[in-house]
Amino acid sequence: MGSLAEVLYLSRHDVEKLSIRMKEVIQVVEKAFREKTEGRTEAPPKPGIHPQKDAFIHAMPAYIPKMRSAGVKWVSGFPETPRRGLPYISGLLILSDTETGFPICVMDCTWITAKRTGAAPAVAAKHLARQDSKVLGVLGCGVQGRSNLEALTVVCKNLEEVKAYDINERNLQKYVEEMTAEHGLKVVPVASPKKAVVNCDIVVTAGPILKHPQPVIEASWFKDGGFACSLDFDSYWKPEAMHSMDKFCTDDREQLAYYRKLGYFSNIPGVYADLGEIVSSKKPDRKYPYERIMSMNLGLAIEDMATAILIYEEAKKTGIGKTLPL
Ligand SMILES: NC(=O)c1ccc[n+]([C@@H]2O[C@H](COP(=O)([O-])OP(=O)(O)OC[C@H]3O[C@@H](n4cnc5c(N)ncnc54)[C@H](O)[C@@H]3O)[C@@H](O)[C@H]2O)c1
The missing domain is CATH 3.40.50.720 (NAD(P)-binding Rossmann-like Domain)
Known part of the structure; x- marks a missing residue:
C-alpha cells in the first residue's frame, strides 16, 4: 500500500526528548478551548472500562479541524500501580490523517497527560x-x-x-x-x-x-x-x-x-x-x-489532540521516533 501504510512510533522517551515547553502546551490547549466554544471541535464524552476498583481505562477521541488533529487516547489510571513502582497513569495515543483516516502516529501518552492536565x-x-x-x-x-x-x-x-x-x-x-x-x-x-x-x-x-x-x-x-x-x-x-x-x-x-x-x-x-x-x-x-x-x-481529549499534533510535527521535523509498517 505504499508509504500511507506507515506509522511513526514515539516511545515515552522519544516524546520527552522533544523538549516541548509548557508555555507551548498552554498556548495550544487554550486555542483548543476556543475552537471548542466556536463549535469547531468534535469530542464525545469518554467511555471507560473498569478492570479494578477505582481504576479506569478511557477511550478519548477528538478532532480539531483547525489543527488538523484527529485521534484517540487510550489511557488508564490504576491506583495500585504506584505500589509496584509504576506510574498511576499509562497509555497510548493514536493520531490519524484527517484526509485519509489512516493512522500516522502512535505515541506514549504519559507525558501528554501530565502536561496538558x-x-x-x-x-x-x-x-x-x-x-x-x-x-x-x-x-x-x-x-x-x-x-x-x-x-x-x-x-x-x-x-x-x-x-x-x-x-x-x-x-x-x-x-x-x-x-x-x-x-x-x-x-x-x-x-x-x-x-x-x-x-x-x-x-x-x-x-x-x-x-x-x-x-x-x-x-x-x-x-x-x-x-x-x-x-x-x-x-x-x-x-x-x-x-x-x-x-x-x-x-x-x-x-x-x-x-x-x-x-x-x-x-x-x-x-x-x-x-x-x-x-x-x-x-x-x-x-x-x-x-x-x-x-x-x-x-478533555481536545487538550490531548492539541498537544499530540505539536509533538508529531516536532518529531517529524527533528527525525525522532521509529517508522513502522501498519
Ligand atoms: N482531570 C484530569 O484531566 C486528570 C488527568 C490526569 C490525572 N488526573 C487525576 O489527578 C490525580 C493525580 O494523578 P497523578 O497522575 O498525579 O497521580 P500520582 O500517583 O502521580 O500522584 C498522586 C499523589 O497523591 C497522593 N495521595 C493519595 N491520596 C492522597 C490524599 N488523600 N491526599 C493527598 N495526597 C494523596 C499520593 O501519595 C501521590 O503522591 C488522580 O486522581 C488522577 O485521576 C486528572
Missing part, C-alpha cells in the same frame, strides 16, 4: 485567579502536583510560596526537594489538608478520584478571592465548599453531565461557565478581587 488549570488560572496570587496550595504531590505547579509558574508570575500536602511522607519530601530546585520558590511541606488550603490564593487538588468521596475541605478554609482547581473530581471538596463559590466552572459541561449520570458529582453547584466560554470571553471571567472561583477539570 497541568496546562488546562493554568489556562483557567490565567483568567480566573487574581493576578497578584502569591501562595499556591497543592494537595497530592505526584505527577499532577508537579505539572500543575510548572504550568502555574508560567501564567502566575507573582507566585512565591507553595504549601504542599501528601498522605505519603516520602512523596511529599521528594516533591519539596525537587520543586524547590526546579522553580526556586519556597516550597513548604504541611501536615494537614487544611494547612494546604488556608490562606492560599490558588489551591489545586490532585489526590485519587473516588466514586464515593469522603471530602474534607470546608468552605471556611478557602480564602475569599481564591481560585481552586480540582483534578480529582469532588473527592477533596465538601459540597458546602463548592456551593460557597461565586463562580463554579468546568472544562466541559457535557462531560460533567455524563459523569453525573454515572453516579459521580452527587452534590455540586450549577455551572457558571466552561473554560471555552471563559477564554473566548463569552462569559465574563473574574470581576472582583474577592470572588471565590473554582474550576472542576475533568480532562
Whole structure:
C-alpha cells in the first residue's frame, strides 16, 4: 500500500526528548478551548472500562479541524500501580490523517497527560485567579502536583510560596526537594489538608478520584478571592465548599453531565461557565478581587489532540521516533 501504510512510533522517551515547553502546551490547549466554544471541535464524552476498583481505562477521541488533529487516547489510571513502582497513569495515543483516516502516529501518552492536565488549570488560572496570587496550595504531590505547579509558574508570575500536602511522607519530601530546585520558590511541606488550603490564593487538588468521596475541605478554609482547581473530581471538596463559590466552572459541561449520570458529582453547584466560554470571553471571567472561583477539570481529549499534533510535527521535523509498517 505504499508509504500511507506507515506509522511513526514515539516511545515515552522519544516524546520527552522533544523538549516541548509548557508555555507551548498552554498556548495550544487554550486555542483548543476556543475552537471548542466556536463549535469547531468534535469530542464525545469518554467511555471507560473498569478492570479494578477505582481504576479506569478511557477511550478519548477528538478532532480539531483547525489543527488538523484527529485521534484517540487510550489511557488508564490504576491506583495500585504506584505500589509496584509504576506510574498511576499509562497509555497510548493514536493520531490519524484527517484526509485519509489512516493512522500516522502512535505515541506514549504519559507525558501528554501530565502536561496538558497541568496546562488546562493554568489556562483557567490565567483568567480566573487574581493576578497578584502569591501562595499556591497543592494537595497530592505526584505527577499532577508537579505539572500543575510548572504550568502555574508560567501564567502566575507573582507566585512565591507553595504549601504542599501528601498522605505519603516520602512523596511529599521528594516533591519539596525537587520543586524547590526546579522553580526556586519556597516550597513548604504541611501536615494537614487544611494547612494546604488556608490562606492560599490558588489551591489545586490532585489526590485519587473516588466514586464515593469522603471530602474534607470546608468552605471556611478557602480564602475569599481564591481560585481552586480540582483534578480529582469532588473527592477533596465538601459540597458546602463548592456551593460557597461565586463562580463554579468546568472544562466541559457535557462531560460533567455524563459523569453525573454515572453516579459521580452527587452534590455540586450549577455551572457558571466552561473554560471555552471563559477564554473566548463569552462569559465574563473574574470581576472582583474577592470572588471565590473554582474550576472542576475533568480532562478533555481536545487538550490531548492539541498537544499530540505539536509533538508529531516536532518529531517529524527533528527525525525522532521509529517508522513502522501498519
Ligand atoms: N482531570 C484530569 O484531566 C486528570 C488527568 C490526569 C490525572 N488526573 C487525576 O489527578 C490525580 C493525580 O494523578 P497523578 O497522575 O498525579 O497521580 P500520582 O500517583 O502521580 O500522584 C498522586 C499523589 O497523591 C497522593 N495521595 C493519595 N491520596 C492522597 C490524599 N488523600 N491526599 C493527598 N495526597 C494523596 C499520593 O501519595 C501521590 O503522591 C488522580 O486522581 C488522577 O485521576 C486528572
